[in-house]
Amino acid sequence: SQELEQSPQSLIVQEGKNLTINCTSSKTLYGLYWYKQKYGEGLIFLMMLQKGGEEKSHEKITAKLDEKKQQSSLHITASQPSHAGIYLCGADIGAGTASKLTFGTGTRLQVTL
Amino acid sequence: EAQVTQNPRYLITVTGKKLTVTCSQNMNHEYMSWYRQDPGLGLRQIYYSMNVEVTDKGDVPEGYKVSRKEKRNFPLILESPSPNQTSLYFCASSGWTGAEETQYFGPGTRLLVL
Numbered sequence: 278s279q280e281l282e283q284s285p286q287s288l289i290v291q292e293g294k295n296l297t298i299n300c301t302s303s304k305t306l307y308g309l310y311w312y313k314q315k316y317g318e319g320l321i322f323l324m325m326l327q328k329g330g331e332e333k334s335h336e337k338i339t340a341k342l343d344e345k346k347q348q349s350s351l352h353i354t355a356s357q358p359s360h361a362g363i364y365l366c367g368a369d370i371g372a373g374t375a376s377k378l379t380f381g382t383g384t385r386l387q388v389t390l
Numbered sequence: 391e392a393q394v395t396q397n398p399r400y401l402i403t404v405t406g407k408k409l410t411v412t413c414s415q416n417m418n419h420e421y422m423s424w425y426r427q428d429p430g431l432g433l434r435q436i437y438y439s440m441n442v443e444v445t446d447k448g449d450v451p452e453g454y455k456v457s458r459k460e461k462r463n464f465p466l467i468l469e470s471p472s473p474n475q476t477s478l479y480f481c482a483s484s485g486w487t488g489a490e491e492t493q494y495f496g497p498g499t500r501l502l503v504l
Binding site: 308310312317318319320321322325366367377378379380381382383 | 394415423430431432433434435438446448449478480482490491492493494496497498500
């Protein structure tokens, strides 16, 4: 079974709408990383969360870590076509760095006009 | 400009013909990793390195070798490629600035093994 589950698997939203993507781990999280990927291209690192309750923002994207639930949520406010892509979460499940990560299978986001 | 470069970007080869995919970073990062990405399986780690001459297996190391002789380079070697190694490969490096860790990924190498 997947150690990191992302939901939803895909999402279509109208431009200007808000959306949330969740990433849930079956193991203790020591760090949670969020990335964005355009189809077939390299990943772009968005942010890293380490402590329970930590919340970070990158432009209109906010992510929060719930340590107790072993879950992180990524929230996009007022979505734009430029937000379209695949969002991946990655988890450090013991190494203490991004050098050893396990990844979710991604959430494909489409933003319609 | 901070970047991770990979070469080649695209490669078609035949079963059994040794190949090397190079990876280089210009940020003096200690940590580097290799991943493969396959439909339905997501991104999986092949090998990682925490410093020069320090490498370790990721989740799918079979059929691959790596070396880390210098900090900036982390080549991925397929001694005898097989069709099940057809994939999209990414190299990444990560480092710390104060309490913040950041990662950079290369643009990817698309490999087809016939």
